[in-house]
Amino acid sequence: MHIPDxxxxxxxxxxxxxxxxxxWFVSARKAERALKLxxxxxxxxxxAFAFVIxxxxxxxxxxxxxxxxxxxxxxxxxxxxxxxxxxxxxLSLQAFFFGDGGITTLAANCFNMxxxxxxxxxxxxxLISAGAKPLQGAEPPRGDAGRLRRVIASAIGAYVAVNxxxxxxxxxxxxxxxxxxxxxxxxxxxxxxxxxxxxxxMIPHLLIFGPVEAFGTALAVSFIHRTDSAMLHAAxxxxxxxxxxxxxxxxxxxxxxxxxxxxxxxWGEWGKGELAGLVGYVPAGMHRLGEMWTGVMPSYGIKGLNxxxxxxxxxxxxxxxxxxxxxxxxxxxxxxxxxxWRK
Amino acid sequence: MAQITGIPPWFxxxxxxxxxxxxxRGKGDGTEPFLAKTLSNIASAAARLLDSEECAxxxxxxxxxxxxxxxxxxxxxxxxxxxxxxxxxxxxxILLTAVLAFASRVPPAVLVKRVMPAFAxxxxxxxxxxxxxxxxFKAGVFIIARVTAMTALTALxxxxxxxxxxxxxxxxxxxxxFFVTALFMTFRYIFILLKMAEDAAFAKKSRLISRAGLRxxxxxxxxxxxxxxxxxxxxxxxxxxxxxxxxxxxxxTGQVKTFDGxxxxxxxxxxxxxxxxVFFLSVGF
Numbered sequence: 370m371h372i373p374d375x376x377x378x379x380x381x382x383x384x385x386x387x388x389x390x391x392x393w394f395v396s397a398r399k400a401e402r403a404l405k406l407x408x409x410x411x412x413x414x415x416x417a418f419a420f421v422i423x424x425x426x427x428x429x430x431x432x433x434x435x436x437x438x439x440x441x442x443x444x445x446x447x448x449x450x451x452x453x454x455x456x457x458x459x460l461s462l463q464a465f466f467f468g469d470g471g472i473t474t475l476a477a478n479c480f481n482m483x484x485x486x487x488x489x490x491x492x493x494x495x496l497i498s499a500g501a502k503p504l505q506g507a508e509p510p511r512g513d514a515g516r517l518r519r520v521i522a523s524a525i526g527a528y529v530a531v532n533x534x535x536x537x538x539x540x541x542x543x544x545x546x547x548x549x550x551x552x553x554x555x556x557x558x559x560x561x562x563x564x565x566x567x568x569x570x571m572i573p574h575l576l577i578f579g580p581v582e583a584f585g586t587a588l589a590v591s592f593i594h595r596t597d598s599a600m601l602h603a604a605x606x607x608x609x610x611x612x613x614x615x616x617x618x619x620x621x622x623x624x625x626x627x628x629x630x631x632x633x634x635x636w637g638e639w640g641k642g643e644l645a646g647l648v649g650y651v652p653a654g655m656h657r658l659g660e661m662w663t664g665v666m667p668s669y670g671i672k673g674l675n676x677x678x679x680x681x682x683x684x685x686x687x688x689x690x691x692x693x694x695x696x697x698x699x700x701x702x703x704x705x706x707x708x709x710w711r712k
Numbered sequence: 713m714a715q716i717t718g719i720p721p722w723f724x725x726x727x728x729x730x731x732x733x734x735x736x737r738g739k740g741d742g743t744e745p746f747l748a749k750t751l752s753n754i755a756s757a758a759a760r761l762l763d764s765e766e767c768a769x770x771x772x773x774x775x776x777x778x779x780x781x782x783x784x785x786x787x788x789x790x791x792x793x794x795x796x797x798x799x800x801x802x803x804x805x806i807l808l809t810a811v812l813a814f815a816s817r818v819p820p821a822v823l824v825k826r827v828m829p830a831f832a833x834x835x836x837x838x839x840x841x842x843x844x845x846x847x848x849f850k851a852g853v854f855i856i857a858r859v860t861a862m863t864a865l866t867a868l869x870x871x872x873x874x875x876x877x878x879x880x881x882x883x884x885x886x887x888x889x890f891f892v893t894a895l896f897m898t899f900r901y902i903f904i905l906l907k908m909a910e911d912a913a914f915a916k917k918s919r920l921i922s923r924a925g926l927r928x929x930x931x932x933x934x935x936x937x938x939x940x941x942x943x944x945x946x947x948x949x950x951x952x953x954x955x956x957x958x959x960x961x962x963x964x965t966g967q968v969k970t971f972d973g974x975x976x977x978x979x980x981x982x983x984x985x986x987x988x989x990v991f992f993l994s995v996g997f
Binding site for chain 1: 750753754757760761764787790791793794795797826827829830833834838841848850851852854855858859861862863866867869870878888890891893894895897898899900901902904905906908909934935937938939940941942944945946948949951952953955956959
């Protein structure tokens with residue numbers, strides 16, 4: 370996932386350096402506050418650990434092996450802010466001494482693999498493990514629901530983190546033909562559009578690298594929980610508020626109406642009429658099955674809403690109601706799941 | 713020479729590598745593949761971290777420069793390579809890299825070895841571009857050349873800069889001191905953890921018997937992996953605590969004071985002028 374030098378345009382690289390500068394600053398401050406004077410050796414050892422653990426191959430089911438980035442594990446142990454700094458240090462050394470990633474693309478790689486992975490993995494872990502039995506002593510009883518839940522949470526967190534980072538990297542690479550081309554329209558940096566970059570990055574990460582990272586993280590968290598669970602919150606990794614996550618979710622929900630600005634049909638979501646226009650015919654199976662289930666709110670609309678508010682305002686209201694209902698449904702499901710698990 | 717007796721025949725057999733567990737059927741090395749890969753990764757990482765010291769110790773053009781001006785100059789040429797849209801300019805930067813490598817007495821084989829992975833990876837990735845209607849052969853070659861030039865320059869910087877010089881040079885540039893100090897410490901600790909990792913992998917390998925029936929199960933290997941991760945993590949946290957205690961007892965308050973070495977000399981100014989000239993030329997082209 371390390372983006373090498375020469376794949377991103379200078380403008381993209383500059384944007385990421387500008388974007389990461391405050392993240393590094395805040396991370397250093399937060400880590401300093403959380404870890405006090407311990408921070409320097411701890412962050413350095415954390416970075417060295419992340420560096421070395423990437424050398425280890427995990428024996429995965431099926432007889433093959435792969436290596437993990439251990440970012441989510443680091444975020445769980447050190448806390449996400451400290452993990453951002455530790456991973457930045459590790460990525461800097463990799464870029465300089467190993468040529469893994471590049472100097473101009475360092476900030477973009479740090480954004481993907483240090484920031485997104487740390488926060489994505491950590492908050493997914495926290496969200497799923499919230500309410501798990503508290504860590505007590507060195508050896509929690511076997512079969513402890515808290516342990517199982519934490520292990521599953523860490524695996525899902527690692528899987529989500531890897532795929533968020535891969536998605537970001539694919540987006541960064543995929544927009545290059547749009548933002549940097551010569552006078553004849555030929556690409557100057559990563560040459561493939563999003564339609565190629567996204568599946569090329571996401572398919573291996575969804576099917577191979579994500580499961581390997583999840584598996585490795587789950588193995589490590591399970592072992593640590595069984596042998597020395599105090600380590601799981603040794604350096605500020607556990608505890609803390611989930612408030613930032615809820616704020617982020619609220620912002621995303623508020624920003625949902627931005628979808629109304631988009632024009633045209635998303636790739637692959639064509640209706641039968643559009644498909645017929647594009648390829649000249651509608652496959653028989655699609656024709657037959659397409660009418661079977663049109664959803665509770667087909668095309669994000671509610672019957673009768675257009676008649677009351679008019680077509681434009683009705684479609685906007687329908688879109689916002691659909692987004693609100695969807696978000697509420699997901700939060701309700703997570704809440705119920707948490708309640709059931711707690712029992 | 714008297715025949716040595718009492719030593720079992722297998723002991724006298726030449727082995728291709730230490731602790732080889734080549735099985736009786738001769739079907740490859742009986743070592744667990746994940747373990748062999750781990751050992752190979754560790755060995756290659758350690759070799760890479762150390763081999764630049766040898767090149768950096770030679771007398772040469774880049775080695776004779778102040779570390780800060782060397783870093784700033786090479787970074788500006790890297791940025792030039794990133795910015796330029798002109799194939800001739802990019803060709804000039806590649807030529808300049810080759811001249812710098814020669815003048816700095818960097819063996820071509822070492823440089824090529826460092827550049828080859830990025831070149832090969834990019835060549836494979838870019839191959840379909842040669843057949844794309846909106847791109848074509850020229851665009852594909854240009855992208856490969858740009859990646860190669862930038863990787864070669866980064867490798868040249870790494871190969872001509874001692875580790876201590878790198879951190880001293882970064883300290884004089886607008887890089888936060890906190891970050892440089894942490895980077896320096898990370899570099900030191902990597903060696904400690906790499907040694908620990910190598911010992912762990914060798915210890916595991918030396919206890920393996922390759923006979924199919926005696927090989928460890930997948931779950932045993934996975935348990936071993938998990939235990940090593942936990943061990944390294946525990947050791948890292950403990951060592952961080954010890955180092956902090958040692959630093960605090962010596963009066964460490966968070967501020968690191970180091971000797972920055974001598975300032976810029978005439979040759980540094982000439983080098984910086986040349987490097988920035990290349991950069992500004994790239995902006996124009």
